[in-house]
Amino acid sequence: MENVAVDEAVEAFLASAAELADCVRRGVGSPGSGVSGSGGSDPLREQADACLDGLGVSARVGAMVAGLTVRLVSGFADKSEAMAAPATSPGQHTAQEMGVVSEVACALTVSERSASALLAQSRELSTTLPLTLAALHSGNISWQHARVMVDETASLDPAGAAALEAHFLDPDAPHPARWCPAGDMVPSRFRHKARTWRERHHPVSIEVRHAKSFLDRRLEYAPDRDGMAWLSANLPADQAAGIWNGVTATARALQGPTEDRTLTQLRADVAAKLLLSAGFTTSNPTAGSTDAVAGTGSAGDGVAGRVPATDGIDDAVTGLLPAPDGVNAGRVPSPAAQVLVTVPVFALMGLTDEPADLDGYGPIPASMARKLVADGASSFRRVLIDPRDGAPLETGRASYRIPASMRQWLRMRDGKCSFPGCNNQSLDNEADHILAWADGGTTGISNLGSLCRKHHRLKHSTAWRPNEATKDEPPGWTSPTGRHYKSEHQDWETPQWPPHILDQLSRRERGPVVPEHIQSEYLLPADPPAEVAVPEDVLPGQPPPEELLPEEPLPEWVRLPWPIGEQHSSR
Structure with missing residues (x-):
């Protein structure tokens, strides 16, 4: 027509x-x-x-x-x-x-x-x-x-x-x-980004949805071509992240001048060694006995296509293997690998049920985050966030060496490689000075960017240049042709406040916003604990009185003004 x-x-x-x-x-x-x-x-x-x-x-x-x-x-x-x-x-x-x-x-x-x-x-x-x-x-x-x-x-x-x-x-x-x-x-x-927002604002609580999805956990095996096969697992996010991070860290440690395997291949070899070396429990229904079956076969005879017995993985995975008596079948332990979780203070206290955020994944149920804290997992690193706007606190120092606490903060701020469009998760990335230390750059969070190895090399071997960063914003980038590409920032949201606190504030005719008498000295100490240190590339304020410094960081972070705490305790 x-x-x-x-x-x-x-x-x-x-x-x-x-x-x-x-x-x-x-x-x-x-x-x-x-x-x-x-x-x-x-x-x-x-x-x-x-x-x-x-x-x-x-x-x-x-x-x-x-x-x-x-x-x-x-x-x-x-x-x-x-x-x-x-x-x-x-x-x-x-x-x-x-x-x-x-x-x-x-x-x-x-x-x-x-x-x-x-x-x-x-x-x-x-x-x-x-x-x-x-x-x-x-x-x-x-x-x-x-x-x-x-x-x-x-x-x-x-x-x-x-x-x-x-x-x-x-x-x-x-x-x-x-x-x-x-x-x-x-x-x-x-x-x-869209999935993260959806998880946080879904009409059905993430606790309810997770409880339902938890019943669908499974391990699947699928044969592939050329003598290969796929092994995949559907697990709770914290367990999956702990496994992935632990395998990745071990694979990274094995890399060196004499190692010709790629990181992807090393991950597969480490995972195979971990699973086949841990031992498996089988029960004899007639005798009622339980025996541990050690992994055999594909893990250790040096045949082409198999993981060689002397490939260096045995020593590397020793600390990741369970105790000789095996794992309690009724309870999966907390991850032994480093897991970074952002937890709203009130959710950690159990006063709200808003989701926490698992690095490299997204929102997880608050109960999952509280369990990690309760288990005292040495690998779990909590980042308490500002109840006023949802942003974490800055960390830093004035020497070239980047401390572990600042690396954790950099993972928190950037979430991934800061180069435009790169999806490489923060655990695999390297901390890089935006303005080189030799050129007068400081080792503060506002002069650092998280880069994967590929884009780290790109920065130092081409005319691609990162722009300025702040404590809450990763750097943007300028291409060799002069085009500027904005950075992808974390989409922080203001945390929820417990209803009883909002009710008391409303009765005091101070509205739903944070009242003036809740100053940073109550919720955000002038000198936070060592885990969240004030950067030395910014002039520090006066330290708080000794009597205000807590033995443990958590009580001070969640302390509320005396009148509110008194009224709440009297209910």
């Missing part, structure tokens, strides 16, 4: 695309880029800059085309449904839907399965997610970002879906996402 208006619009679009390609070929930049096709001293640089400008325009045009596709697919489905006779049976309704799917599949030259998924996503965007569709149609987010939004709102009611969408796409929302816009994040990072 011919449509003159559509044909003219298509011709105009193709002409514009051809003009853009010609500009790139001639080295003419887009308006505002500072690149000109005449008078330049370096034609190759001009053409390179024009190509980058063209890539940005191409990405935006691609998003706009995807938005147009969504509108067309949704519109065709609506018009087809309106033209069709009312279905008299479920079978007839299914046949009508199959007809629509087939038409879309043939028009786009895709499989019917892909067409069916596109129809479902288009309907969701057109009916439930108007802000997402508008952002896609304007080119502010990509099609991958839109699909992430559809996936993460799938199990939410309309109000919850609207709240999640507004948080990331509406700058006028009550609590918009901080710093990095959704379209400036790679889709995988946006999925992590």
Whole structure:
């Protein structure tokens, strides 16, 4: 069917695309880029800059085309449904839907399965997610970002879906996402952010959902090609993170000039050695005896394709193996590897049930975090956060050596490699001075960035440069061509306050905000404990009186003003 208006619009679009390609070929930049096709001293640089400008325009045009596709697919489905006779049976309704799917599949030259998924996503965007569709149609987010939004709102009611969408796409929302816009994040990072927000604001408590999902834990085995197989486990997040971090740390320790295995291969070898060396418990139903079966076979005869017996892993994993009497089958121990968890103070006290945050994963139930504290896991490192705005405290020192406490804080602030789009988790990363120590840079958190080894080498071997950081914000980056890329900040949220405290504050006519008499000397001491030390690249304040310094850090962190504490204790 011919449509003159559509044909003219298509011709105009193709002409514009051809003009853009010609500009790139001639080295003419887009308006505002500072690149000109005449008078330049370096034609190759001009053409390179024009190509980058063209890539940005191409990405935006691609998003706009995807938005147009969504509108067309949704519109065709609506018009087809309106033209069709009312279905008299479920079978007839299914046949009508199959007809629509087939038409879309043939028009786009895709499989019917892909067409069916596109129809479902288009309907969701057109009916439930108007802000997402508008952002896609304007080119502010990509099609991958839109699909992430559809996936993460799938199990939410309309109000919850609207709240999640507004948080990331509406700058006028009550609590918009901080710093990095959704379209400036790679889709995988946006999925992590959206999933984290969804977990925190889901209408069903994370405690309830975790209790249900905990029943689905399992270990799966799947044969693969060429004598290989997959072993995967669905575990509670703290256990999985502890296993992964422990295996990674051990694999890192084995790396050296004489080690030719990659980190990925070392992880697999360490995990195999741990599992096969720990011993397994089997019971004889007839004799009622229990024996420990040591791992044999693939762990130690030096045959090609197997882990050699003298590969150095035995000594490295000694501290990670359980005691000879095995593990109590009724209780899994807390992780023996380092696990970083951010815990709101009131949640740690049991006064609220808001989620804690597990480094490299996201929100976990408060009960899981409290269990880690109660178990006294030496590997567990808690980071108490400011009840006023959700941000942790800065740590630092003025020597070149970076202490463990500051490395923990850097993991907390950055969450991953600070390079744009990198997903490398913080445990694998290296702390790097933004301004080199030799050039006068200090070893304070505001002069440090977390970098994976790949991007650490990139910084020191190319013209890529990190920008300034703060105690709460990782550094952005400037490319060799002068383009600036914003950093991806943590989307901190103000912690919940216990209802009885809010009630008392309200009765004192001080409103729901933190009253003036709750000063930092109560919740945030001037000199925090050693675990959260004040940086020495900032002038320190006067230390608090000796009588205010606690023997343990936790009581001081959660102490409230005397009048509130007195009233609460009298209830």
